[in-house]
Amino acid sequence: MNTTDRLKELNNLFLRKTFPLRASTVGAYFTEHFDQLGYSERSFSRDIKALKEKLAERYPSLEDAEGDLIRYSKSENRFYYIRDDISAFPSFSEQELDQIASIIDFNKHLFTGGNGNGIVNKLRAISLENNLIKHEELANWPAIELINEGDRSGSEHVKFLVDAISGKQLIEISHKGLATTSKAKTLTCLPLLIKEYNNGWYTGWYLLFQEISAGETKISVDKLRLFALDRIGSLRLSTAPLKTRIHPSFQPSDYFKHSLGLFRGAQEVEKITFRVQDDSWIKEYLPKYPIHPSQIQVDEQLFELTLEINQDVENFLFRYATELQVIEPVYLKEQLQKNLQKALLLYQ
Structure with a gap:
């Protein structure tokens, strides 16, 4: 065990408040767990001095006020850190x-x-x-x-956006869509919410906002839009005055109330009725883990959802097509049939 590793292990022993930290117990610990023999009083004193120096580097103001940050208790015959919330290493x-x-x-x-x-x-x-x-x-x-989970693309924008959302500040956004034909555009908006979403491919952050034009005076869920943070090029505060009205009961998260995932459909809520196969493993899951808060169990095999039908809904039902059978609406059932036939052709 090199010096750095030994000091880190000694620091960990200090953080274990019940460990009777003194030269003999540390020596026995190093021998038992690291096969290090001959850990002397002199080595222990040298390590304590090194830890004191590291603590002083990390907490100079505390050392100026309190003196040595490692002390010895005669009554308990052990060394200890003077505070429970300090550590010689950045962990x-x-x-x-x-x-x-x-x-x-x-x-x-x-x-x-x-x-x-x-x-x-x-x-x-x-x-x-x-x-x-x-x-x-x-x-x-x-x-x-x-x-x-890895990093989130666009994370460099989060600090600015959280501050702007909390302060109800207008901002200017430069944004470019994912398609190669998309062109960058700049708009003025009121940022309202940062939403994290895992679409099964990757996890990303999205900004929910309302674009503000010269005559805009009311913030409404029906007017909100969504941009992926990793498609935002630049952000800055707007100099335009904020003259909008926000109702006390307004909640940005209501934008997602009728969505299965992140994105909105045609903004028309519809009832989806589906049947679960009697021998399906998913039959036991649905009562305990509802697909959506709107889920209703009609009978032992029949369920209903009340949602905006969009690509997220279709993808979910397609994924579990061997377990779930859509009954209504008919156009959704027919769309799933087309998708299944198209998939089948790929394997013929």
Whole structure:
């Protein structure tokens, strides 16, 4: 174990508040878990000094106010950090991770689709991984595997947009569509919501907004539009005065109320009736995991949805075409038949 690794491990022992940290216990720990023999009092003193220096670099104001950030307790015969929320290395302690998880848990209203729960679980999983009980023999693979979400294209715009949304500020957007024939266009708008969406291909961020023209005075769900953040070229605050009226009950998220996914259909809500095959595995899932909040179970096999029919709806029903049979509306049933026939031709 090199010096850096040893200091990191010693720092981790400091963060374990129940560990009786002194030269003899640290030496025994290093021998048991890293086969490092001969860890002397002199080596321990040198490592404590190095950790004090690292803490002073990270928390200069705290050291100026409190002095040494590592102290020795004669009554407990152990060294300790003077505060529970400091660390010699740029990583989160178990307490810090728990604090962040608790804050997110308290602010779940900022997330949709259970994403707040997902982040909380990941933070607590990290905490568990960082504080594994040491066994004589550990598995050589991780105990937890989480979804690697990766970066979000357009993330550089998020800070600006969150500030503009919170302050109800007009902005100017330069935007270019995904098609090769699309041309960049600039518009003035009131940003209202950043929405994350996983379309099965990738996960991206989208901006929900209302374009503001000279005569525009009312913000309405029916007038909202959606741009992918990764198609936005530039953003800046607008100098135009904001003269719009926003009703106290207005909620931007209502834009998605009748959508299965992210995008709107013809904005006409329709009833979709479908039958589940009697021997289908999906039959047990639907009561527990509804496709959409509008889902109603008519009988043991018959279900109804009330949605705007769009490509997301068609794609979902096509995906589970061997399990679900659309009854109404007829045009949707016929469209699925055409798609299935077209797919079948590819395999003949």
